[in-house]
Amino acid sequence: MLGEEVLIVKNLNKSLKGKQIIHDLSFTVQKGQIYGFLGPNGSGKTTTIRMMTGMIKPTSGSIKIMGCDIQEDFHKAMQNLSAIVEHPALFDYMSGWQNLIQTIRMLDKKVNIDHIKECIKTVELTDRIHDKVKDYSLGMKQRLAIAQSLISSPKLLILDEPTNGMDPSGIKDIRSLIKKLSKEHKITIFISSHLLVEIENLCDHVLIINKGKQIASGSVQELVKESSSEFTIIVDSVDIDEAIHVLQEQGIKVHKENDKLLVQCLKEEIPHLVNLLYKKDIYVYILNQKENSLEDYFLSVTREVI
Ligand SMILES: Nc1ncnc2c1ncn2[C@@H]1O[C@H](COP(=O)(O)OP(=O)(O)OP(=O)(O)O)[C@@H](O)[C@H]1O
Numbered sequence: 001m002l003g004e005e006v007l008i009v010k011n012l013n014k015s016l017k018g019k020q021i022i023h024d025l026s027f028t029v030q031k032g033q034i035y036g037f038l039g040p041n042g043s044g045k046t047t048t049i050r051m052m053t054g055m056i057k058p059t060s061g062s063i064k065i066m067g068c069d070i071q072e073d074f075h076k077a078m079q080n081l082s083a084i085v086e087h088p089a090l091f092d093y094m095s096g097w098q099n100l101i102q103t104i105r106m107l108d109k110k111v112n113i114d115h116i117k118e119c120i121k122t123v124e125l126t127d128r129i130h131d132k133v134k135d136y137s138l139g140m141k142q143r144l145a146i147a148q149s150l151i152s153s154p155k156l157l158i159l160d161e162p163t164n165g166m167d168p169s170g171i172k173d174i175r176s177l178i179k180k181l182s183k184e185h186k187i188t189i190f191i192s193s194h195l196l197v198e199i200e201n202l203c204d205h206v207l208i209i210n211k212g213k214q215i216a217s218g219s220v221q222e223l224v225k226e227s228s229s230e231f232t233i234i235v236d237s238v239d240i241d242e243a244i245h246v247l248q249e250q251g252i253k254v255h256k257e258n259d260k261l262l263v264q265c266l267k268e269e270i271p272h273l274v275n276l277l278y279k280k281d282i283y284v285y286i287l288n289q290k291e292n293s294l295e296d297y298f299l300s301v302t303r304e305v306i
């Protein structure tokens with residue numbers, strides 16, 4: 001059920017080696033959400049997640065998990081959280097089962113054997129749990145890592161690029177597992193990716209960052225709506241540079257792609273812009289509204305604007 005704030009990040013900043021990596025990031029994850037955290041490579045996803053899991057300290061700002069500030073009450077905040085950051089931490093030479101037992105030892109609390117079996121069943125590893133992890137596929141390793149995370153019955157599960165390097169069938173398995181954890185186990189999930197297509201159909205809410213800054217946030221439907229305000233304009237190739245100049249003078253975001261111009265503006269602005277170009281002897285031959293793909297939108301907001 002929505003309405004309860006599981007994670008609140010406020011004015012988060014991080015500098016590393018004198019360089020600001022994360023700039024004033026604020027967002028809230030509600031109970032029951034599958035929350036997508038998107039950004040191209042190097043945009044600061046793992047750095048943000050490292051702060052959320054207490055692996056590194058923020059330069060400033062606050063993080064609250066289920067109402068507990070991680071700086072003030074670290075252990076209580078972490079009681080509700082499990083995370084897999086970058087690569088799953090597994091011992092290759094042990095079996096899946098032995099890995100889980102090892103995890104429980106480190107948890108320093110009693111865990112019922114039926115609960116361990118239930119976690120294994122949830123990730124569909126029952127048949128292979130006594131095999132050595134070195135013989136697991138990437139997808140199986142990730143599923144074992146998720147079982148490991150489930151042992152402590154977390155309220156919030158953070159997954160940093162969980163499908164990285166997997167083949168399509170592995171990706172599909174992880175996706176349906178995430179849906180199952182959300183629906184049947186009522187776990188709130190925060191998932192990062194640099195590929196929107198991987199989580200487009202998974203998340204209730206998407207936050208897009210670039211160079212450590214928030215650039216868009218909303219439901220998939222809301223972002224798709226915004227994405228519709230991108231147009232393709234084709235002018236004579238000799239006029240392209242002048243056309244860019246004219247459009248930029250109007251404060252319009254424009255990006256050159258081969259011999260086309262990709263223009264971000266409101267539909268209502270189009271007649272004025274075409275007229276303006278015409279007055280400069282630049283003729284618009286073709287004008288198309290781009291497809292409403294969130295992937296296009298993601299690319300358009302994260303690429304450099306020329
Ligand atoms: N320890 C560090 N010292 C200096 N710079 C760092 C350090 N760790 C990360 N960075 C820089 O911070 C930026 C963000 O890195 P981060 O790993 O958080 O990005 P990411 O979004 O997770 O990328 P990817 O999709 O490749 O996993 C990068 O420019 C990276 O080079």
Ligand SMILES: [Mg+2]
Pocket residue numbers: 045046047160161
């Ligand atoms: Mg990363």
